[in-house]
Amino acid sequence: MEGVDENNRIVTKPSIFRGNEMGNRRALRDIRNLMGAPPYPCAVSKRPLSEKNGIDDQKPTFAGRRPMTRRFAASLASRSQHSHQEASETSEEYIIGRHKKPNLSTLNPCSSDTSLAIEVDDYTAANDLTLPMVEEIEEMGNCDLKEVEMEDLVEEPIPDIDGFDSSNPLAAVDYVEEIYSFYKRTEVAGCAHLDYMSNQFDINEKMRAILIDWLIEVHYKFELMDETLFLTVNIIDRFLSRQTVIRKKLQLVGVTAMLLACKYEEVSVPVVEDLILISDRAYTRHEVLEMESLMVNTLQFNMSVPTPYVFMRRFLKAAQSDRQLELLSFFIIELCLVEYQMLKYRPSLLAAAAIYTAQCSLKGFKLWTRISELHTSYSEEQLLECSRLMVDFHRKAGTGKLTGVHRKYSTFKFGCAAKSEAALFLFDSGI
Incomplete structure (x- = not known):
């Protein structure tokens, strides 16, 4: 080791730099040949330390840090052509099958092979292949939504007829359905x-x-x-x-x-x-x-x-009745109490048929709503036979000797319901 002269300020250099100090420096004409060199003249990309030492470890490096030699340029061109061919094959397979997605790992510029470079146009074209699939998915989603909307239109929710009585403890809203289900089983x-x-x-x-x-006259006189x-x-x-x-x-x-x-x-x-x-x-x-x-x-x-009255109260509620419909329904069903032949019908059927007949009398046409059918469990066809008998009783109520019901419902207290017109058109109509 050489000594140090404090007056001349000479510093001893390591042996790696003492030989040919200019031997490893690049000529200025080679600086711009570096692939990916920065645009500024002062920013010069240097080779790795292994190249400086004359060591070629064959490890892949980023293209921007490696000199563009003929061998390296040929390698890049070969790899780019190979990746473009794979992308084309994958695209054709996807278009034909419509089931396989392109392998984007070969198109990803940030894959494990960092020396791979692809063109932006190829990558964009590969991504454009997914657009038809997205449109099809959206169309399928719209179709599903349309089907759900159609189902909602067909299957309307059943209105809650007990909602207004939720705060009334006498209405027994929590178990009123069970009560009437029991009535139907035991009637x-x-x-x-x-x-x-x-x-x-x-x-x-x-x-x-x-x-x-x-x-019926005694009951009315005692106001029971x-x-x-x-x-x-x-x-x-x-x-x-x-x-x-x-x-x-x-x-x-x-x-x-x-x-x-x-x-x-x-x-x-x-x-x-x-x-x-x-x-x-x-x-x-x-x-x-x-x-x-x-x-x-x-x-x-x-x-x-369970008498017909029990079902009358429930079915009138399902029919959303007013005072006029209620009085006319009770007038018709009290006419049935006098007739012995009406014992062949169940109390629930009598109540439903009386309400149906009253609705037809007031409206002038056949009327039996879906809500009434659900709560009574009787269709319009099932009620027609009994309803026609009720229309006949209604027509003959004011004639003959047994006119107690007609006189009762001819008073103002009962809304003069007996004076309403009978639904005679039910005799001629068919279901």
Whole structure:
């Protein structure tokens, strides 16, 4: 090692630089030959240290840091042509199959082969191949949306008829559907036998009609609840289907049935003396109480039966009825209470048919909404037979001897519903 002269300030250099100091420097004419050289004349890309030392480790380097030799230029041209051919084959395969996506890893300029250079036009053309697929996906999505919209139009949501009564505890909104489902299952068990009059030897259908028509007037005079009237008729029919009675005891059966119904439904129950008085003292108190004991034992104390009134309240709510429709519906169904032949229909069917007939009478055309059909479980075709009988009762209500229902609904209190026109067109119309 050479010494250091403090006066001349000579610093000893390493042996790697002491030889030919200019031997490894590049000529100025070679500076611009560097591929990717910066545009500024002062920024000169230098070779890696391994090249300076004369070491060629054959490792790939970025094109911008390697001199453009003939061998390197030929290598770049060969690789670019090969990648362009692969991209073309992939594009053709994708266009034909429409199922395979192009391998973008071969088109990615940031792939593992960092010395690979592709043209911008090739890369853009390769990406353009995905546009038809995107449009098809959007069209499929639009088709799906259209199908969903069509399904929504076909399947309309069922309106909630109990929404307005959600705050009313007496409406039992939480389990009202279960209640009426139970009523529908048990209504047959609460009906009388269809031909029980054939077992009666001293009474007939006409006597029954006279009794019911008279009890409707008594019910109206005592201002009793509607539930009481329907339960009274139900008790009479069920008792007569199991027990034979003589003619002069038939009125006693009717009076006692009303007494039982009042005890079950009314808050203020008429006393026995009032019922004896209304029957023109034809019976004594002892006879009324004795008949009461016989009837409850015959019916096995079963008073909780679904009558047509129970279904009337629910079905009128589903029909979104007003006061006029409600009064006309009850007028029609009370006409059916007098008729013995209507016992062949279930209480729920009677209620639905009465509402359907009233709607046809008021509107002048057939009307049975989808909501009513869902809540009643009866179609318009199922109601037509019963409805035609009701129209006939409506037409003849003011004639004959049994006009108690017609007089009741001809008053202003009941909206003069009996004066409405009957839906006679139902006789000629077909479903």
